[in-house]
Amino acid sequence: AQSVTQLGSHVSVSEGALVLLRCNYSSSVPPYLFWYVQYPNQGLQLLLKYTSAATLVKGINGFEAEFKKSETSFHLTKPSAHMSDAAEYFCAVSGYNTDKLIFGTGTRLQVFP
Amino acid sequence: DARVTQTPRHKVTEMGQEVTMRCQPILGHNTVFWYRQTMMQGLELLAYFRNRAPLDDSGMPKDRFSAEMPDATLATLKIQPSEPRDSAVYFCASGWGGGGQETQYFGPGTRLLVL
Numbered sequence: 681a682q683s684v685t686q687l688g689s690h691v692s693v694s695e696g697a698l699v700l701l702r703c704n705y706s707s708s709v710p711p712y713l714f715w716y717v718q719y720p721n722q723g724l725q726l727l728l729k730y731t732s733a734a735t736l737v738k739g740i741n742g743f744e745a746e747f748k749k750s751e752t753s754f755h756l757t758k759p760s761a762h763m764s765d766a767a768e769y770f771c772a773v774s775g776y777n778t779d780k781l782i783f784g785t786g787t788r789l790q791v792f793p
Numbered sequence: 794d795a796r797v798t799q800t801p802r803h804k805v806t807e808m809g810q811e812v813t814m815r816c817q818p819i820l821g822h823n824t825v826f827w828y829r830q831t832m833m834q835g836l837e838l839l840a841y842f843r844n845r846a847p848l849d850d851s852g853m854p855k856d857r858f859s860a861e862m863p864d865a866t867l868a869t870l871k872i873q874p875s876e877p878r879d880s881a882v883y884f885c886a887s888g889w890g891g892g893g894q895e896t897q898y899f900g901p902g903t904r905l906l907v908l
Contacts, residue, residue, distance in 0.1 A: 712894045723797070723884055723899030731894040770836065774893030779847070780823060781897060783836040 682707045684771045685785035694708030695793050697712045699743075699758040706752065711753040714772040714781065715745055724770060730754060741765070766791045795819045797900035799885050811873040814903045815855045816885030817866055824890030825868045826897060827853075827860055830882045838881075841891050842868065875907045 728739025840850035
């Protein structure tokens with residue numbers, strides 16, 4: 681069985697501050713891990729994904745995430761928040777033996793000027 | 794810029810009415826997913842298709858929901874009869890189904906309100 685846990689349903693940062701959104705996974709097979717972003721009234725858009733190549737994955741809009749097997753984590757970071765980063769972020773897990781994505785409950789990021 | 798399209802974008806209906814939602818996947822994608830998003834349950838996978846054949850519909854209430862792919866360019870999700878608890882945003886996503894590492898591309902969603 682696979683699952684992801686996103687710690688913190690809401691995160692608030694000031695513009696220019698570090699963004700850190702946490703995701704821990706549980707998987708009985710080597711996982712594939714994803715971060716998606718959802719802007720208001722839109723569908724989900726892929727930010728980045730880990731597919732067992734490099735453990736540090738760089739995505740769009742300056743985001744990156746690091747796969748840490750020992751900690752079963754895949755936290756999302758961005759060095760400097762921008763107002764346009766305000767959105768909901770979803771971590772998701774899949775595996776080599778399934779097409780299904782299992783999503784976390786989401787973290788809403790607010791960015792204050 | 795290839796995108797998944799969904800119609801209608803918004804739908805308000807009364808309890809007991811039939812609702813049909815449509816999705817056009819990205820040309821060339823062979824896998825189509827239907828998701829439902831609510832505040833209480835988050836994102837739930839309802840069903841998905843590979844090469845137009847249903848692979849898994851275990852997340853879908855069978856008594857009132859049905860999903861089909863009449864052809865490679867159209868996927869439909871029907872609710873009959875609709876109930877207020879069906880109010881949600883329904884997303885279609887498509888991808889090249891090469892396994893769990895493949896990216897799913899989401900449409901903008903259909904926001905359904907059942908009164």
